[in-house]
Amino acid sequence: MTGIRQRQRSKCRIFADIIKVLESGHGESIKVTHLLHSANVPYDRLTAYLAQMEKSGLVSRSSDGDASSFIVTDKGRRYLVEFRKLEEFGSVFGVEI
């Protein structure tokens, strides 16, 4: 018996968590390895999410040799603001979005 399992985050919450980590860089780009630990997402899923977020314009990629690093865009910041509002809206109905 392992007790309470770790919660399964929704995709939009993982996006928000990734943007929070990128925002903590204060304009500096953040490497994927740092995101792996801070956002707590496995590598294969993280790269898929980052590709999706880049396509949606939430983050932008800057390549430094072989290593990719990411920076949050204005659209990404607006997404985080909206997510926080909607997170509180969900709490009214006892739902974690």
Next chain:
Amino acid sequence: MVSIDPVIVGTSAQILIVSIALAIAVIALVGFVKVRSWRLLSLAIAFALLACSMAAFPLAGLGWSYWSLYDAGSDMLFLSEYPYILDIASFTQMAAFLFIVVVYLDELRGRILEFSRAQLDLLAASIAVVVVLASYGFLFYGNELGHPIFPFLSMLTSLVLTVVIIFFLYAYFRQNKNASTLIGMTGFLLILSFEAYLALSYYAPLWSTFHNLTEGWSSAIMVTLSLLGYVAFLIAIVRVKVVHDRD
């Protein structure tokens, strides 16, 4: 002396409920478009269904003879001759609350339930099939036996709402005793009181005492309580917006 008609009060409360439920559905839908959260889409569908089900009552009243929807000498809604649209409306309302339960089950998946997504879908489909079969069983065979469907649906809805409130209690303690969650739970408790009244007024003779005491106002009072439940949701939504903007 101006006399206020309880039917007018009840219908006005139902129209206000429709407006609030639609507003919540629109907010949740806009939220879904912004962050693509499927749980928000489920909430939007649930509240749109609630708005549709509640709209059926005043619309039925406007569409057909207003007083024919009521038993002669009773304020009990739809106890005898009533159109099937109201059965469907009651069924839709219960389906809306079931939708919310499925959202909670999805949230609990991986937290305390060892369910995979496929198992959850199977469970939700099984619940839906059982409820549909039971409801239509009552609709077709219950009516023949002189047993209307709506008290049964109200009883089922009360049970579903009780499950919703248990989930709320869990959410309240998990979210560090969030006040908005507590206000939302109060909203569902008030809605539960209306549904429980509809079910109990048919199954428990004791409730006829309440009807006699209120002199034809019992349904209007209970619909108003249900309206207060939706008002509680509105208060909680405005509150989280104010707190968010202040932060």
